[in-house]
Amino acid sequence: xxxxxxxxxxxxxxxxxxxxxxxxxxxxxxxxxxxxxxxxxxxxxxxxxxxxxxxxxxxxxxxxxxxxxxxxxxxxxxxxxxxxxxxxxxxxxxxxxxxxxxxxxxxx
Amino acid sequence: xxxxxxxxxxxxxxxxxxxxxxxxxxxxxxxxxxxxxxxxxxxxxxxxxxxxxxxxxxxxxxxxxxxxxxxxxxxxxxxxxxxxxxxxxxxxxxxxxxxxxxxxxxxxxxxxxxxxxxxxxxxxxxxxxxxxxxxxxxxxxxxxxxxxxxxxxxxxx
Numbered sequence: 001x002x003x004x005x006x007x008x009x010x011x012x013x014x015x016x017x018x019x020x021x022x023x024x025x026x027x028x029x030x031x032x033x034x035x036x037x038x039x040x041x042x043x044x045x046x047x048x049x050x051x052x053x054x055x056x057x058x059x060x061x062x063x064x065x066x067x068x069x070x071x072x073x074x075x076x077x078x079x080x081x082x083x084x085x086x087x088x089x090x091x092x093x094x095x096x097x098x099x100x101x102x103x104x105x106x107x108x
Numbered sequence: 109x110x111x112x113x114x115x116x117x118x119x120x121x122x123x124x125x126x127x128x129x130x131x132x133x134x135x136x137x138x139x140x141x142x143x144x145x146x147x148x149x150x151x152x153x154x155x156x157x158x159x160x161x162x163x164x165x166x167x168x169x170x171x172x173x174x175x176x177x178x179x180x181x182x183x184x185x186x187x188x189x190x191x192x193x194x195x196x197x198x199x200x201x202x203x204x205x206x207x208x209x210x211x212x213x214x215x216x217x218x219x220x221x222x223x224x225x226x227x228x229x230x231x232x233x234x235x236x237x238x239x240x241x242x243x244x245x246x247x248x249x250x251x252x253x254x255x256x257x258x259x260x261x262x263x264x265x
């Protein structure tokens with residue numbers, strides 16, 4: 001069973017966030033670090049430090065900003081872009097496209 | 109074996125839930141909003157390589173069912189790769205509901221789009237059965253263009 005860190009919102013804690021366990025993602029020691037400091041403040045501090053993974057190597061594909069967005073804290077993610085738009089009618093010409101072996105509706 | 113019929117990226121998928129279960133495996137009629145193949149972002153400063161824009165989008169796929177598939181326990185696996193091949197986010201693994209005579213449709217909702225590398229991102233999907241790949245992977249590309257709008261600093265005399 002997995003639990004969610006109340007600070008960084010990492011969803012795969014193997015323990016309940018309490019009893020001096022330490023989040024491998026943000027390094028919060030539950031019951032100590034959060035004894036007098038609110039979780040939101042600890043989260044802001046973690047983000048200000050760069051939102052880096054704390055213990056050993058992060059899981060493959062891990063991204064702190066995606067984690068915050070999926071955890072419902074999108075408003076705390078830095079605004080990296082000033083404008084964002086999707087184009088639906090462009091022809092994308094990557095180096096190669098692998099359409100696999102099965103039949104597929106391949107765009108002309 | 110399931111055969112891919114549709115595999116696209118779009119801004120939103122609306123599934124008619126009056127007919128079947130809700131996404132990600134809803135079987136009701138699907139409406140795809142704003143299929144896209146390119147994203148253009150404007151930035152006014154250097155952004156980190158792991159930057160993400162909080163933009164919801166989805167990867168939608170439909171699969172033709174063949175006789176014999178109804179007894180299989182297929183898992184649809186989907187991943188997103190940076191232009192340099194590194195993985196963005198987790199690989200999603202969702203059981204595919206298989207009903208003979210119906211196409212199976214799957215919606216993978218993603219809460220953000222990576223912004224840190226310009227170039228061609230890869231959306232990749234494959235099917236596993238008993239933890240073995242039995243189809244794919246198949247993939248398509250999404251181009252990310254980054255425009256830096258940083259204003260030039262005036263030269264001081």
